[in-house]
Amino acid sequence: MQRIAGYVKNSVPWLFAQEFFNKPRALGAVWPSSDRLAWRMAAHVPENGHGLVIELGGGTGAVTKALLERGIAVERLLVIERSPLFVQHLRQRFPHVTIVLGDAAQLADLLPANTHIDAIVSSLPLRSLPTHEAKAILAQWQRALAARGILIQFTYDLRAMHNRVLVDFVERASDIVWANFPPARVAAFEFSKNR
Ligand SMILES: C[S@@+](CC[C@H](N)C(=O)[O-])C[C@H]1O[C@@H](n2cnc3c(N)ncnc32)[C@H](O)[C@@H]1O
Structure with missing residues (x-):
């Protein structure tokens, strides 16, 4: 019984549930990212660059795992x-x-x-964070x-996101991952120097 309790306490759903009840707006999700969602995000990252790949909002590690599986070297990866x-x-x-x-x-x-x-890979809940925090992050x-x-x-x-949230960025690719709870849109952007 004790072993089962220990397993549950260290499990990803349990960790996620604790954060959900303590800080729902900072978490901005009801369930950890699926492998499909994480892989779709990682697929946009250039495999062979020399710059850093910065993951923001690593959470329980679904995207970190996908970035490593994509072949991003550990010394290029920094999770915040x-x-x-x-x-x-x-x-x-x-x-x-x-x-x-x-x-x-x-x-x-x-x-x-x-x-x-080389890339910022963000799982940050921009829409549920307070506006001043989201603005500071965009800056x-x-x-x-x-x-x-x-x-x-x-x-x-x-819906497409760049017009409403990421106004200074140009969308280069975007698609929906249905195999996630709930389904999610993944998009890749570049900063627009012309705005
Ligand atoms: C949608 S959840 C991440 C989901 C993650 N991919 C997973 O599967 O567990 C968003 C994450 O962003 C983190 N977060 C929110 N605001 C943040 C901030 N300002 N700086 C760094 N992390 C932040 C939260 O703590 C949470 O782990």
């Missing part, structure tokens, strides 16, 4: 997550990956100086990706 509970889980699950406890709204302060970024992305690199984001809003 604001929940201490998830950070502890991610560090146990991926001991060789750099997992940073921090806020995506302070991205520049969390990166080494003169970092080249960081504009700075980080002004020269190069792509942004990958998913949303449960199945």
Whole structure:
């Protein structure tokens, strides 16, 4: 009985449920990302670049796993997550990956100086975060990706997202992953220098 209780307490659904009840707006999801959703996000990341791949909102690690399976080298991968509970889980699950406890709204302060970024892979719930937080995060992305690199984001809003949220970015690809609960749209963007 004790062993079962231990297993449940360390399980991904249990971790997710704790965060859901404590901070629903910061979590912005009712269930962890499916493998299909995570793979679709990872598929947009250039495999052979030399810059960093920054994952924002690593949560329980579905996207981290997909990025590693895609062949992204551990030294290129940096995961930023604001929940201490998830950070502890991610560090146990991926001991060789750099997992940073921090806020995506302070991205520049969390990166080494003169970092080249190939991709930002975000699971952040931009629509459920308070507006000032979402704006601060977007400002960081504009700075980080002004020269190069792509942004990958998913949303449960199945309509196209760039006109409403990511106004300074140009959408390069977008499609719906039905095999997720709930279904989600994954899109890849580049910063638009012309706006
Ligand atoms: C939709 S959940 C991530 C789902 C994840 N792919 C999974 O399967 O577990 C969003 C994540 O973003 C994190 N988060 C929210 N706001 C954040 C912020 N400002 N900085 C860093 N992480 C944040 C939450 O703690 C949560 O882990």
